[in-house]
Amino acid sequence: xxxxxxxxxxxxxxxxxxxxxxxxxxxxxxxxxxxxxxxxxxxxxxxxxxxxxxxxxxxxxxxxxxxxxxxxxxxxxxxxxxxxxxxxxxxxxxxxxxxxxxxxxxxxxxxxxxxxxxxxxxxxxxxxxxxxxxxxxxxxxxxxxxxxxxxxxxxxxxxxxxxxxxxxxxxxxxxxxxxxxxxxxxxxxxxxxxxxxxxxxxxxxxxxxxxxxxxxxxxxxxxxxxxxxxxxxxxxxxxxxxxxxxxxxxxxxxxxxxxxxxxxxxxxxxxxxxxxxxxxxxxxxxxxxxxxxxxxxxxxxxxxxxxxxxxxxxxxxxxxxxxxxxxxxxxxxxxxxxxxxx
Amino acid sequence: xxxxxxxxxxxxxxxxxxxxxxxxxxxxxxxxxxxxxxxxxxxxxxxxxxxxxxxxxxxxxxxxxxxxxxxxxxxxxxxxxxxxxxxxxxxxxxxxxxxxxxxxxxxxxxxxxxxxxxxxxxxxxxxxxxxxxxxxxxxxxxxxxxxxxxxxxxxxxxxxxxxxxxxxxxxxxxxxxxxxxxxxxxxxxxxxxxxxxxxxxxxxxxxxxxxxxxxxxxxxxxxxxxxxxxxxxxxxxxxxxxxxxxxxxxxxxxxxxxxxxxxxxxxxxxxxxxxxxxxxxxxxxxxxxxxxxxxxxxxxxxxxxxxxxxxxxxxxxxxxxxxxxxxxxxxxxxxxxxxxxx
DNA sequence: TTGTAAGCGTTATCAT
DNA sequence: ATGATAACGCTTACAA
Numbered sequence: 001x002x003x004x005x006x007x008x009x010x011x012x013x014x015x016x017x018x019x020x021x022x023x024x025x026x027x028x029x030x031x032x033x034x035x036x037x038x039x040x041x042x043x044x045x046x047x048x049x050x051x052x053x054x055x056x057x058x059x060x061x062x063x064x065x066x067x068x069x070x071x072x073x074x075x076x077x078x079x080x081x082x083x084x085x086x087x088x089x090x091x092x093x094x095x096x097x098x099x100x101x102x103x104x105x106x107x108x109x110x111x112x113x114x115x116x117x118x119x120x121x122x123x124x125x126x127x128x129x130x131x132x133x134x135x136x137x138x139x140x141x142x143x144x145x146x147x148x149x150x151x152x153x154x155x156x157x158x159x160x161x162x163x164x165x166x167x168x169x170x171x172x173x174x175x176x177x178x179x180x181x182x183x184x185x186x187x188x189x190x191x192x193x194x195x196x197x198x199x200x201x202x203x204x205x206x207x208x209x210x211x212x213x214x215x216x217x218x219x220x221x222x223x224x225x226x227x228x229x230x231x232x233x234x235x236x237x238x239x240x241x242x243x244x245x246x247x248x249x250x251x252x253x254x255x256x257x258x259x260x261x262x263x264x265x266x267x268x269x270x271x272x273x274x275x276x277x278x279x280x281x282x283x284x285x286x287x288x289x290x291x292x293x294x295x296x297x298x299x300x301x302x303x304x305x306x307x308x309x310x311x312x313x314x315x316x317x318x319x320x321x322x323x324x325x326x327x328x329x330x331x332x333x334x335x336x337x338x339x340x341x342x
Numbered sequence: 343x344x345x346x347x348x349x350x351x352x353x354x355x356x357x358x359x360x361x362x363x364x365x366x367x368x369x370x371x372x373x374x375x376x377x378x379x380x381x382x383x384x385x386x387x388x389x390x391x392x393x394x395x396x397x398x399x400x401x402x403x404x405x406x407x408x409x410x411x412x413x414x415x416x417x418x419x420x421x422x423x424x425x426x427x428x429x430x431x432x433x434x435x436x437x438x439x440x441x442x443x444x445x446x447x448x449x450x451x452x453x454x455x456x457x458x459x460x461x462x463x464x465x466x467x468x469x470x471x472x473x474x475x476x477x478x479x480x481x482x483x484x485x486x487x488x489x490x491x492x493x494x495x496x497x498x499x500x501x502x503x504x505x506x507x508x509x510x511x512x513x514x515x516x517x518x519x520x521x522x523x524x525x526x527x528x529x530x531x532x533x534x535x536x537x538x539x540x541x542x543x544x545x546x547x548x549x550x551x552x553x554x555x556x557x558x559x560x561x562x563x564x565x566x567x568x569x570x571x572x573x574x575x576x577x578x579x580x581x582x583x584x585x586x587x588x589x590x591x592x593x594x595x596x597x598x599x600x601x602x603x604x605x606x607x608x609x610x611x612x613x614x615x616x617x618x619x620x621x622x623x624x625x626x627x628x629x630x631x632x633x634x635x636x637x638x639x640x641x642x643x644x645x646x647x648x649x650x651x652x653x654x655x656x657x658x659x660x661x662x663x664x665x666x667x668x669x670x671x672x673x674x675x676x677x678x679x680x681x682x683x684x
Numbered sequence: 685t686t687g688t689a690a691g692c693g694t695t696a697t698c699a700t
Numbered sequence: 701a702t703g704a705t706a707a708c709g710c711t712t713a714c715a716a
Contacts, residue, residue, distance in 0.1 A: 003456065003693090005692095005693055005694085006693065006694065006695095007693080010703095015702075015703080016702060016703035016704070017693090017694085017695090017703080017704090018695080018696085018697095018702070018703060018704080018705095019701080019702055019703070021694070021695055021696090022695095022701090022702085024694095025695080029701060029702085030701065030702085031701055031702085034701080034702085046452075046476075046479050048452050048453055048456055049456075049693080049694070050398070050456045050457060050692085050693050050694070051394075051453060051454075051456065051457035051694095052393075052394045052395075052397040052398040052456075052457050052458075052692085052693080052694085053394075053398050053692070053693035053694035053695085053708085054693080054694055054695075055394040055694090055708095056392070056394040056395050056398055056692090056693080056694070056695090056707095056708045056709065056710085057693085057694050057695040057696075057707075057708050058694080058695065058696095058708085059695090059696085059708090071413055071414065071440070072413065072414060072415070072416050072418065072419040072422070073414070074414055074416065076414065077414040077572075080414070084442070096440045098413070098438050098440070100426070110388075110390050111390055111393060112393075114345065114390055114391075114392045114393065114394075114709095115392060115393035115394050116394075134388075137388050230419075230629055232629050232630065232633045233629065233633075236633065261630070261633050261634075262633055264633075264635065265632075265633045265634075265635065268635055287572055287574050287575065288574065288603070288630070290607075291574045291575075291578065291603050291604055291606075291607045292603075292607075292634065292635070293606065293607065293610055293634070293635045345709090347708095347709055347710085348709065348710060348711095349709080349710095352687095357686075357687080358686060358687040358688070359687085359688090359709090359710080359711090360686075360687060360688080360689095360711075360712075360713095361685085361686060361687075363710070363711055363712080364685095364686090364711095366710095367711080371685065371686085372685070372686085373685060373686085376685080376686085391709080391710070392708085392709050392710070393710095394708085394709080394710090395692085395708070395709035395710035395711085396709080396710055396711075397692095397710090398691095398692045398693065398694085398708090398709085398710070398711095399691075399692050399709085399710050399711045399712080400692085400710085400711065400712095401692085401711090401712095456693095
């Protein structure tokens with residue numbers, strides 16, 4: 001069965017292909033009756049325009065691309081929803097693209113920009129460190145949302161924007177909060193910091209806080225999760241290992257809420273009460289934090305602000321109203337039921 | 343800055359465009375030295391082939407498409423991972439496409455099939471009821487995974503495949519389990535069943551079970567969640583309303599684990615102990631079910647089997663080894679700590 | 685092994 | 701308001 005094309009529709013309607021194109025694309029310079037006739041035939045035949053051909057020819061596609069590393073992470077859900085809303089409001093189309101863990105998001109963006117004629121690109125998730133030159137190969141504005149970056153790097157500073165919390169600062173905030181509650185033996189569940197990442201910044205904040213308060217970093221209280229398994233499971237097993245190691249701790253700081261959920265379960269299984277025996281804190285402020293038992297003390301990222309400013313910024317950049325910016329929003333320490341004064 | 347094209351590369355290398363194309367696509371009929379020279383220039387210039395142009399011309403793209411409604415639903419994560427693995431193993435490329443809630447997934451598929459020259463399509467999430475004629479417009483094999491359907495419909499039966507659990511049967515299994523534990527006043531948290539969906543099948547199973555055991559359906563125990571808000575919040579609020587309605591119940595069956603998590607929290611807030619005062623059951627067997635406190639009794643969907651068979655089937659269909667099938671796998675009732683005998 | 689040229693299915697330009 | 705026709709950037713016969 002031969003694919004039906006615009007030519008075929010034109011033939012059946014007894015009009016030229018450009019007229020059909022006009023009908024499809026809602027151009028004004030077309031007789032409404034002709035248009036109706038064409039639309040009828042299109043519906044009848046089930047004709048669907050080929051997007052590859054359209055993208056190839058089209059120059060003015062108002063399209064913004066969102067590349068998400070870890071798209072199944074519910075953390076991104078509210079951000080994506082906001083992006084969708086604002087994009088539509090501006091009359092732009094959205095291309096949401098999932099980036100595999102092993103893929104380099106900038107490479108994917110490079111491809112997608114050409115394929116879809118993107119006008120702007122938003123990165124969610126993934127690395128916080130990118131080659132500025134490569135970034136500049138993207139001929140359209142680029143924003144990293146919820147991914148802070150090393151903006152002391154003057155080369156990179158003007159190659160892209162960032163809208164995020166300061167992960168190191170927020171992390172320190174949480175650890176200082178725990179210290180303020182009287183904790184000195186504070187364990188941490190973090191990821192391997194072989195790559196520069198948000199998580200390594202959170203680990204940094206932990207170290208800073210301890211340091212500032214004259215608490216010596218105890219290697220035995222630093223546990224790295226194995227990235228390869230799902231996060232809750234990860235948090236569970238690593239916490240179990242921590243407990244079984246016999247190391248003494250009165251608080252456990254997890255670099256994400258999801259890890260913390262696993263930790264809560266592991267502690268419960270070991271008969272360790274939260275917060276009576278051990279305080280537990282998370283990071284992110286995901287939905288689960290306020291629904292788990294006990295509710296989790298966490299750093300809530302201001303996702304509404306972040307998404308809003310991201311959208312404002314991307315359109316300003318597209319319209320060349322201003323240059324690249326690095327916006328930092330404060331996180332909010334939400335006290336749950338998982339921490340207590342000792 | 344003019345986009346760099348294959349012509350430009352050819353010119354710079356002093357070769358024809360087809361030679362460059364050969365280099366890019368790893369064709370064998372090319373001098374390794376020429377190829378190397380070309381690849382060097384490509385790297386140097388940062389040239390990236392335009393995918394729209396490639397897809398337009400290409401006829402043999404070995405590509406399978408996965409359309410996911412609700413891609414941020416972690417339920418799909420393990421399935422998608424399996425699909426990725428198997429697709430790669432077969433030397434196929436994967437096009438993962440997010441379908442908006444308001445979009446019709448079949449329409450999106452129709453577009454994508456042409457754009458990307460798909461050879462097969464897998465649907466995850468979304469409606470279980472589709473127009474068979476429209477489905478047949480897709481010229482490639484179609485499978486609905488984890489979405490059972492009304493296969494008594496003879497027209498549709500041969501237009502697509504399904505690989506799933508029988509949601510009505512599994513749901514009945516769970517409710518009968520609760521009945522077996524001595525519960526008679528069993529409330530349910532479900533979605534509005536205005537649309538034919540998986541959830542409506544689960545509700546059906548609930549009714550069947552009650553009916554079979556001579557328990558009259560009590561409208562006051564049937565609570566519909568408001569779809570528009572996030573699921574846990576949804577489960578929380580609806581359960582709260584149920585509690586405040588004053589209706590008496592000893593068990594609460596939630597049509598998804600995520601709803602159940604919200605329910606657990608609402609019960610805890612009301613000072614109702616689980617499972618001592620009320621038993622709670624979920625559905626799906628998501629990761630959270632085994633990490634929440636108390637662990638959730640749920641129906642675990644055999645996602646490994648489902649994904650495996652889906653992949654086997656799609657390739658068989660592509661290679662025309664066999665026709666459409668409707669595979670049903672049994673779910674597993676996992677006893678957690680959230681239910682008890684009364 | 686390599687180059688030339690003809691499409692792929694659209695949209696944009698330019699006549700009419 | 702409409703129709704030819706030339707791109708868009710690539711792959712793939714077909715020639716050389």
